[in-house]
Amino acid sequence: MAKEIEISNSESKFLLEALRQNYRLDGRSFSQFRDVKIAFGDEYGDVTIEMGKTKVHCRISCQITQPYEDRPFEGLFLISTENSPMAGPQFENGNNTNEDEVLIARIIEKAVRRSGALDIEGLCIVAGSKCWAVRADVHFLNCDGGFIDASCIAVMAGLLHFRKPDITVHGEQVIMHPVDEREPVPLGILHVPICVTFSFFNPMDTEENIKGDTNAEITIIDATLKEELLRDGVLTVTLNKNREVVQVSKAGGLPMDALSLMECCRKAYAITEEITDKITYVLKKDEKRRNKFADLLTSENARETS
Amino acid sequence: MSRLEIYSPEGLRLDGRRWNELRRFESSINTHPHASDGSSYLEQGNNKIITLVKGPKEPTSRSQVDTNKALLRISVNITQFSKFERSKSSHRNERRVLEMQTALVRTFEKNVMLNLYPRTLIDIEIHVLQQDGGIMGSLLNGITLALIDAGIAMYDYISGISVGLYDTTPLLDVNSLEETAMSSVTLGVVGKSEKLSLLLVEDKIPLDRMETVLAIGIAGAHRIRDLMDEELRSHAEKRVANASSR
Amino acid sequence: MSFQAETGILTQVDGSSQIQSQKTKIFCSVTGPIEPKARQELPTQLALEIIVRPSLGVPNTREKLIEDKLRAVFTPLITRYLYPRQLCQITLQILSSGESEQEFTQREVANSINATLLALIDAGIALNSMCAAISLAISSDDKLIMDPNDEQLKAAKSVHVLALELVESSTVVKNVLLLDSYGDFNEKQLFDILEQGEISLLKLGKEIRSIVESKIINSNLIIQK
Numbered sequence: 001m002a003k004e005i006e007i008s009n010s011e012s013k014f015l016l017e018a019l020r021q022n023y024r025l026d027g028r029s030f031s032q033f034r035d036v037k038i039a040f041g042d043e044y045g046d047v048t049i050e051m052g053k054t055k056v057h058c059r060i061s062c063q064i065t066q067p068y069e070d071r072p073f074e075g076l077f078l079i080s081t082e083n084s085p086m087a088g089p090q091f092e093n094g095n096n097t098n099e100d101e102v103l104i105a106r107i108i109e110k111a112v113r114r115s116g117a118l119d120i121e122g123l124c125i126v127a128g129s130k131c132w133a134v135r136a137d138v139h140f141l142n143c144d145g146g147f148i149d150a151s152c153i154a155v156m157a158g159l160l161h162f163r164k165p166d167i168t169v170h171g172e173q174v175i176m177h178p179v180d181e182r183e184p185v186p187l188g189i190l191h192v193p194i195c196v197t198f199s200f201f202n203p204m205d206t207e208e209n210i211k212g213d214t215n216a217e218i219t220i221i222d223a224t225l226k227e228e229l230l231r232d233g234v235l236t237v238t239l240n241k242n243r244e245v246v247q248v249s250k251a252g253g254l255p256m257d258a259l260s261l262m263e264c265c266r267k268a269y270a271i272t273e274e275i276t277d278k279i280t281y282v283l284k285k286d287e288k289r290r291n292k293f294a295d296l297l298t299s300e301n302a303r304e305t306s
Numbered sequence: 307m308s309r310l311e312i313y314s315p316e317g318l319r320l321d322g323r324r325w326n327e328l329r330r331f332e333s334s335i336n337t338h339p340h341a342s343d344g345s346s347y348l349e350q351g352n353n354k355i356i357t358l359v360k361g362p363k364e365p366t367s368r369s370q371v372d373t374n375k376a377l378l379r380i381s382v383n384i385t386q387f388s389k390f391e392r393s394k395s396s397h398r399n400e401r402r403v404l405e406m407q408t409a410l411v412r413t414f415e416k417n418v419m420l421n422l423y424p425r426t427l428i429d430i431e432i433h434v435l436q437q438d439g440g441i442m443g444s445l446l447n448g449i450t451l452a453l454i455d456a457g458i459a460m461y462d463y464i465s466g467i468s469v470g471l472y473d474t475t476p477l478l479d480v481n482s483l484e485e486t487a488m489s490s491v492t493l494g495v496v497g498k499s500e501k502l503s504l505l506l507v508e509d510k511i512p513l514d515r516m517e518t519v520l521a522i523g524i525a526g527a528h529r530i531r532d533l534m535d536e537e538l539r540s541h542a543e544k545r546v547a548n549a550s551s552r
Numbered sequence: 553m554s555f556q557a558e559t560g561i562l563t564q565v566d567g568s569s570q571i572q573s574q575k576t577k578i579f580c581s582v583t584g585p586i587e588p589k590a591r592q593e594l595p596t597q598l599a600l601e602i603i604v605r606p607s608l609g610v611p612n613t614r615e616k617l618i619e620d621k622l623r624a625v626f627t628p629l630i631t632r633y634l635y636p637r638q639l640c641q642i643t644l645q646i647l648s649s650g651e652s653e654q655e656f657t658q659r660e661v662a663n664s665i666n667a668t669l670l671a672l673i674d675a676g677i678a679l680n681s682m683c684a685a686i687s688l689a690i691s692s693d694d695k696l697i698m699d700p701n702d703e704q705l706k707a708a709k710s711v712h713v714l715a716l717e718l719v720e721s722s723t724v725v726k727n728v729l730l731l732d733s734y735g736d737f738n739e740k741q742l743f744d745i746l747e748q749g750e751i752s753l754l755k756l757g758k759e760i761r762s763i764v765e766s767k768i769i770n771s772n773l774i775i776q777k
Contacts (some may be wrong), residue, residue, distance in 0.1 A: 053450075068430065099408045102408065103405060109401075115509070163359070206461065206462065209438045210461040210497070210499070211461070213499075239513065243514065245511045245516055247508060248491075248507035249507075250502065250505040251408060251412050251504065251506070252410070252494075253412050253416060254410050256501060257501055257504040258501070258520045260408050261520075265516060269513060
């Protein structure tokens with residue numbers, strides 16, 4: 001029994017009335033994304049993302065296995081997004097057939113795996129017999145809405161941060177060098193998809209929404225848990241910095257005008273750019289922290305002093 | 307493998323259509339009057355879909371009772387023989403199918419006047435006999451027809467269609483060959499409006515092309531709505547004629 | 553044994569804690585007392601659902617074994633008769649195990665026990681007494697190592713986990729809750745472990761108490777404001 005979270009009538013009325021008057025409970029504007037905090041652990045590919053109270057942890061790992069028979073030149077890549085009751089009692093352990101959980105898993109899958117964000121051909125070691133299997137384990141620690149957005153950032157930041165052990169191939173023989181012997185190598189990332197979720201509210205009655213042309217529906221970005229519980233419709237747009245739409249999912253819900261949906265995509269692009277830059281920035285900072293002496297060793301430094 | 311010419315320089319597609327032409331669209335309703343309260347059979351190109359609506363009826367278990375509105379349940383059965391090569395597994399509990407069902411339920415939840423049928427269950431069963439691309443759109447059309455046949459109150463038609471994007475040319479109503487060769491967008495449009503109830507993009511599309519693709523899609527969906535409307539009206543006329551002749 | 557701990561960090565559960573000791577990092581959440589599923593319900597006392605999730609891959613028998621050990625420790629510790637027909641859900645998420653997962657569970661078990669205790673206190677679940685746990689190893693030159701790291705575990709002749717029940721402001725040991733030993737060791741060494749373990753666990757117990765105390769003082773300050 002997954003306990004459903006319930007929200008009281010007075011609280012839901014308060015929240016909706018506030019939205020009608022252009023206010024959100026946490027004081028954000030309608031199109032403001034929560035501040036994303038990205039923290040890396042000691043190991044490569046260990047990332048914690050915090051967005052407001054939402055907290056997601058992602059751990060990337062890899063091992064050598066046999067590739068699929070029908071795809072001998074490709075490595076394996078798997079994303080696991082299993083929920084546990086830690087994120088809230090509404091999630092049941094080991095049961096991931098809940099509608100929302102299926103949608104989360106599918107959207108992450110489409111955004112990251114199907115869009116080819118990770119170069120899986122680069123994971124091939126010996127065609128047909130050996131390849132890398134990369135695994136991303138996403139753990140939801142605290143739920144305050146925006147799981148899709150947060151886990152997508154977590155997986156991408158994790159993949160960018162991860163290093164796999166260096167290998168040497170002699171014919172069929174593969175030697176894996178421990179991390180302390182040889183500098184590990186990063187994964188091939190082809191693009192960085194970022195998910196942005198929009199929530200729709202209908203301030204008027206259903207008929208006005210379907211027949212009318214006022215288009216007065218309220219659109220907010222990055223809803224919190226309470227807003228998620230009360231919303232009438234949801235749209236998740238996944239974009240990358242190359243102005244490509246990677247995935248769009250508006251699985252039913254409140255019918256929305258096509259032009260306002262386009263407007264959402266455009267807004268999402270600005271956020272995508274911002275978050276991608278942020279990921280690059282924290283990655284650079286982490287790299288510096290890990291390798292304090294890199295500056296001393298580079299030839300650039302030598303030239304500066306002379 | 308020889309490369310197929312998806313869109314020839316003369317402006318013809320694999321099956322001889324122009325970029326803005328729909329596939330053959332044939333539908334009939336009340337095809338299974340004894341098995342269900344409303345039913346439809348739809349052929350959209352080579353997609354062949356049977357939709358059965360059962361209800362509003364008494365919910366099978368106590369936990370399904372909602373005192374405010376009807377419960378909508380949709381199950382999609384993609385038959386193992388629906389593609390050229392027989393699939394080894396039944397698709398029942400695949401995540402992809404679960405996702406489709408959820409999307410369909412959430413689309414029709416907002417369009418069917420569920421509040422008129424409290425404490426009941428509306429069960430929709432879909433059997434995909436053959437699939438040839440743009441299946442999600444066809445499912446929407448099939449459900450709309452079957453719901454109307456069942457006499458369940460709705461705000462408007464929902465018509466579904468997929469549009470592909472070949473380089474810079476949008477191609478309306480893609481078949482499976484086109485679908486595998488390029489990225490496509492699936493839309494669910496409400497009636498004659500420009501409102502989208504469903505919008506799914508599963509592959510990369512340039513952001514700046516989205517608008518044209520959507521525009522073509524909406525136009526195509528409106529055309530499908532008219533085709534469905536025509537079929538429904540002719541069916542109704544036949545029935546009225548039958549009833550009055552008795 | 554040095555560790556950092558924090559409580560009350562998650563908002564959707566009744567109690568939570570995060571513990572980090574060397575490279576081992578664990579999150580724990582406690583929800584309860586809540587309504588149980590029919591098959592979990594116990595007519596006279598609180599039912600416990602313990603879930604351990606590994607940082608890599610899916611939970612399997614190894615995690616089940618850790619769950620069982622935790623259950624053995626906490627079943628006598630929680631005042632279960634106070635909550636008949638209720639359920640307490642304890643979820644542990646291991647962020648970083650700090651040991652070779654294929655060979656050892658010692659560090660995870662010991663730290664999970666400490667994390668769970670803190671989360672239970674944070675959730676306000678009634679406890680009969682406190683507990684504290686530590687992992688130990690006996691090295692190849694027969695030296696006893698407290699809170700060994702991964703290399704020390706690998707080089708050890710035997711590895712152990714010790715959990716003790718502490719009473720009277722964590723000054724007296726009441727019971728041994730768990731003593732889990734693997735490897736080659738003799739009777740004298742085992743008693744040595746109990747003896748040395750007791751000393752450091754009493755110290756650890758005080759540390760845990762001070763964490764809880766400072767937490768209470770802080771929350772009182774907030775209430776007074």
